Amino acid sequence: MKARVVPLIALFSAFAFALQMFNVPLPGGTTGHAVGATLLAIVLGPWGAVVGLSVVFLLQALFFGDGGILAYGANVFNMAIVMPLAGYGLYRILVSVFPRRPATAAAIASYIAIILAALFAAMELGLQPLLFHAADGTPLYAPYALKIALPAMLVPHLLVAGPIEALVTGLVVAFLLRTKMPLGVMPQPRPLRLRWLWAGLGLVALLTPIGLLASGTAWGEWGGEDLQEMLGFVPRGLEKLGGVWRAPFSDYSLPGMGPVPGYIASAVVGMGVLALLSFLVLRASRRRG
Amino acid sequence: MKAEGFWEKTVRHVTEALERALVAEGLASRPGLLQGLDPRAKVLTILLLIVSVALLHSLPLLIAFAFLPVALSSLSRISPAFFLKRVGLFVPLFTGIVALPALFTTPGRPLFTLWEGVAITEQGSRAAFTLVLRSWDTLSLAVLLVLTTRWDHLLRSLRVLMVPRAFVLVLQMTHRYIYIFLRSINSMFIARRSRTVGPQPAGESRRFLASSMATILARSHHMSQEVYLAMQSRGFRGDVMVMEHFALRKRDAFWAVMAGLLAAAAIVADRLLT
Amino acid sequence: MAEKVFEARDLGCTYPGEIEALCGLNLSIEAGEKVAFLGANGSGKSTLLRLMDGLAFPSRGQLLAFGHPLSEELLCDGDFAFSFRRRVGLVFQDPDVQLFSATVGEEVAFGLLQLGLPREEMEDRLRAGLALLGIEHLRERPPYRLSTGEKKKVALASVLALEPQVLLLDEPTAGLDPKAQSWLVDFLGEWHREDRTLITATHDLDILEEIADTVYVLDETHRLAAYGTPAGVLAQTEFLLRTNLIHEHSHRHDGTVHIHPHRHLRFHEHVH
Numbered sequence: 001m002k003a004r005v006v007p008l009i010a011l012f013s014a015f016a017f018a019l020q021m022f023n024v025p026l027p028g029g030t031t032g033h034a035v036g037a038t039l040l041a042i043v044l045g046p047w048g049a050v051v052g053l054s055v056v057f058l059l060q061a062l063f064f065g066d067g068g069i070l071a072y073g074a075n076v077f078n079m080a081i082v083m084p085l086a087g088y089g090l091y092r093i094l095v096s097v098f099p100r101r102p103a104t105a106a107a108i109a110s111y112i113a114i115i116l117a118a119l120f121a122a123m124e125l126g127l128q129p130l131l132f133h134a135a136d137g138t139p140l141y142a143p144y145a146l147k148i149a150l151p152a153m154l155v156p157h158l159l160v161a162g163p164i165e166a167l168v169t170g171l172v173v174a175f176l177l178r179t180k181m182p183l184g185v186m187p188q189p190r191p192l193r194l195r196w197l198w199a200g201l202g203l204v205a206l207l208t209p210i211g212l213l214a215s216g217t218a219w220g221e222w223g224g225e226d227l228q229e230m231l232g233f234v235p236r237g238l239e240k241l242g243g244v245w246r247a248p249f250s251d252y253s254l255p256g257m258g259p260v261p262g263y264i265a266s267a268v269v270g271m272g273v274l275a276l277l278s279f280l281v282l283r284a285s286r287r288r289g
Numbered sequence: 290m291k292a293e294g295f296w297e298k299t300v301r302h303v304t305e306a307l308e309r310a311l312v313a314e315g316l317a318s319r320p321g322l323l324q325g326l327d328p329r330a331k332v333l334t335i336l337l338l339i340v341s342v343a344l345l346h347s348l349p350l351l352i353a354f355a356f357l358p359v360a361l362s363s364l365s366r367i368s369p370a371f372f373l374k375r376v377g378l379f380v381p382l383f384t385g386i387v388a389l390p391a392l393f394t395t396p397g398r399p400l401f402t403l404w405e406g407v408a409i410t411e412q413g414s415r416a417a418f419t420l421v422l423r424s425w426d427t428l429s430l431a432v433l434l435v436l437t438t439r440w441d442h443l444l445r446s447l448r449v450l451m452v453p454r455a456f457v458l459v460l461q462m463t464h465r466y467i468y469i470f471l472r473s474i475n476s477m478f479i480a481r482r483s484r485t486v487g488p489q490p491a492g493e494s495r496r497f498l499a500s501s502m503a504t505i506l507a508r509s510h511h512m513s514q515e516v517y518l519a520m521q522s523r524g525f526r527g528d529v530m531v532m533e534h535f536a537l538r539k540r541d542a543f544w545a546v547m548a549g550l551l552a553a554a555a556i557v558a559d560r561l562l563t
Numbered sequence: 564m565a566e567k568v569f570e571a572r573d574l575g576c577t578y579p580g581e582i583e584a585l586c587g588l589n590l591s592i593e594a595g596e597k598v599a600f601l602g603a604n605g606s607g608k609s610t611l612l613r614l615m616d617g618l619a620f621p622s623r624g625q626l627l628a629f630g631h632p633l634s635e636e637l638l639c640d641g642d643f644a645f646s647f648r649r650r651v652g653l654v655f656q657d658p659d660v661q662l663f664s665a666t667v668g669e670e671v672a673f674g675l676l677q678l679g680l681p682r683e684e685m686e687d688r689l690r691a692g693l694a695l696l697g698i699e700h701l702r703e704r705p706p707y708r709l710s711t712g713e714k715k716k717v718a719l720a721s722v723l724a725l726e727p728q729v730l731l732l733d734e735p736t737a738g739l740d741p742k743a744q745s746w747l748v749d750f751l752g753e754w755h756r757e758d759r760t761l762i763t764a765t766h767d768l769d770i771l772e773e774i775a776d777t778v779y780v781l782d783e784t785h786r787l788a789a790y791g792t793p794a795g796v797l798a799q800t801e802f803l804l805r806t807n808l809i810h811e812h813s814h815r816h817d818g819t820v821h822i823h824p825h826r827h828l829r830f831h832e833h834v835h
Contacts, residue, residue, distance in 0.1 A: 006455070006458055006459060006462065006517065006527075007462055007513040007514060007516060007517040008510070008513065008514075009459050009463075010458075010459050010461075010462030010463040010465075010466055010513065011462075011466055011506070011509055011510060011513045012506070013459065013463040013466075014463050014466035014467040014509075015506055017463070017467050018467065051455060051456055051459055052459060052463070054456065055456065055459045055460045055463050056463070058460065059460070059463065059464060059467070061431065062431055062432075062434075062435050063435065069339055069427045069428060069430075069431050070339070070343050070423070070424075070427055129395075134346065134415075134563065136397070136411075136412060137395075137396065137397055137412050138395070138397070138411075138412040138415045138416050138419070139391075139395060139412070139416040140346050140416075140419060141419075141420070141423075142420070143388065143391035143394070143395055143413070143416040143417065143420060144390075144391060144394060145394075148390075148394055172506070175506075176506070465663065512660065515655070515657070515660040516660055516663055518613070518618045518660075519655055519660050519661045519663070520663065520673075521618060521648075522616050522618060522648065522652070522653050522722075523648065523652075523673055523674035523677060523721065523722070523725065524644075524645070524648040524649070524674055524677035524678060524725070525673075525677055526641075526644070526677070530676035530677060530679075531676070534682065
């Protein structure tokens with residue numbers, strides 16, 4: 001990393017920090033806030049964003065207890081790695097398709113990226129009661145099962161935090177372009193090398209089952225009945241909320257398998273669909289231009 | 290009007306919180322227990338204690354660990370009242386709110402039924418309590434580390450602990466900019482308020498927020514480049530330098546051994562209790 | 564013959580975005596000289612100083628320092644950078660840019676710390692550096708709580724702590740009251756010695772005669788427009804008007820209007 005870029009990274013990291021301070025309290029006990037990861041990735045390049053955001057979360061953890069010390073690793077993974085890389089990749093794809101609308105491309109990319117980060121966070125949180133519980137079923141770490149964690153994380157981000165992120169990202173990128181600020185990475189439609197994108201997505205898809213394997217639990221141990229017991233007890237109100245959000249794979253299970261392999265499959269398929277779409281769009285644009 | 294008030298209030302609260310948190314309060318120079326330790330040893334041992342708390346499952350042990358930071362803080366000439374205020378504000382606020390629904394949503398033996406189908410369960414209470422305690426324990430240890438160590442010493446210790454140079458450098462400069470940044474936003478809001486009459490629609494406020502942030506960005510960008518050039522001009526090449534020379538002494542070794550024993554004992558006790 | 568400190572050969576510098584800052588400069592400065600670069604805002608003086616301090620690099624031509632052409636690669640070389648940064652010091656126009664440490668003492672010590680000196684020596688040099696500028700009493704003060712004059716002193720002290728042979732000053736008198744200006748000019752005069760080179764960029768004509776023996780004038784096309792002794796340059800009123808260093812001023816009294824080239828001196832008198 002070139003030394004010259006350092007103050008720029010620090011500056012934009014400070015900006016991201018400030019941005020993240022504006023938490024909107026949400027029902028369900030979480031807060032939604034914009035992250036600025038895609039913005040940072042566009043301005044600083046993906047790796048500058050990774051460093052900058054990791055620094056931001058460390059400062060938040062040390063000085064504000066925001067996110068917590070133990071959650072630092074997860075926060076870095078979700079919001080300092082997955083989010084800026086995904087956001088950057090999507091941005092590059094979108095801006096090569098719509099070169100005259102970089103700000104809009106940035107906004108869309110940041111929206112998708114924050115949802116992706118929320119998804120990962122929800123999965124990490126939702127699996128914990130399964131993996132770490134006492135003999136009587138008391139969750140030892142995060143107490144919300146997947147059925148609760150997923151809608152609780154995703155809905156606020158889809159409806160509130162995501163739009164805020166998109167708005168701020170789009171506006172700031174537009175502003176930066178208008179004032180012709182010399183940025184680390186100027187938004188320019190350059191021919192893309194998609195190889196690293198596939199590699200990145202593949203790696204992320206791999207990490208999900210590796211996380212589960214690391215817990216030491218064999219997949220076969222989870223019988224359908226146990227899980228039904230654990231995940232089944234949900235107050236009706238939350239069930240309704242969960243019902244708002246429906247996926248092709250409902251309850252993250254494919255017929256015939258237990259939820260966990262189905263969950264992995266869903267993740268892979270989801271990312272595959274996204275990547276495929278991006279790829280097709282890119283091919284179409286190349287043929288056009 | 291409410292929407293505008295919300296953003297402005299948030300900005301004000303944030304800047305105040307930031308000033309309290311980031312500005313050195315001289316606590317790191319008091320002649321207390323933790324202040325006298327080699328910062329590298331301190332960082333390592335506190336990290337060790339934090340990791341042990343992470344591994345604990347037993348509630349009584351987590352409760353016991355809650356007293357440790359308070360004891361350490363008073364031994365370090367930091368009044369427990371101040372310390373509790375510092376940590377106590379954030380943890381109940383964030384973690385408590387997050388943990389609250391768990392009382393009801395965790396399946397198990399109902400302790401207290403509110404109405405049809407909604408009850409506080411035993412497992413839920415324990416889960417919520419465990420979550421809050423664990424957060425409190427780890428957080429207060431981290432805060433203790435930050436309060437009793439000079440910032441540049443902390444940065445230098447990270448270097449010694451093999452954290453990449455680029456990371457520490459960005460950390461150092463970001464810390465410096467955050468304060469300036471929020472101050473600018475605050476004064477921008479104040480300036481704007483003196484220019485507008487009447488309530489602003491919510492969307493307008495948000496747009497102003499984003500565009501004023503972008504303006505500060507543009508201005509600060511120039512300044513940041515200048516500062517870095519000035520640093521380079523005086524020979525800066527990317528390493529955080531401090532005047533003091535770190536040397537491990539007997540008391541650091543003693544402290545490290547004590548912390549290690551405590552961590553080990555806690556983990557063993559935990560395994561036995563569960 | 565004295566050592567050539569700086570030599571510019573067709574030196575040009577353009578910022579990204581096609582913003583030209585300097586064009587076709589040819590000059591040389593020898594050790595022990597007192598040089599001033601005169602020019603209105605935007606003429607490229609600051610850029611030139613930064614080129615000389617190795618903070619910016621030529622887009623065209625060459626700038627040699629102590630016989631070595633300055634380039635980004637050269638300043639990445641640890642040994643050269645180490646000795647170069649000690650020999651050349653730059654005092655920025657805006658002192659706030661240079662005051663980034665927590666206290667004045669730390670600020671002055673910053674350069675010393677980068678040298679990696681033993682602690683005792685650092686402490687001695689720090690004390691001496693503070694005493695030189697008469698700011699020992701400010702040692703524990705945070706820099707943002709100082710007056711402009713005090714800030715300038717701290718900035719100067721922090722650069723001089725490294726004991727440079729070449730001192731570059733960007734608009735040193737900007738923002739200073741007359742008393743502080745006089746003080747600064749005297750101080751610089753005392754600092755200057757046979758083996759020390761003083762280079763100032765300014766548009767303040769008052770201090771010219773005291774801080775320089777040679778004056779280079781940069782005009783708005785970012786080129787060298789004139790060069791000579793201070794007295795010689797100051798006498799060329801027409802030329803000074805053209806390069807925006809003095810302004811035409813009109814005032815009326817008793818029914819007549821006087822228009823004449825005009826510059827503000829410490830003591831201001833019109834002779835009609």
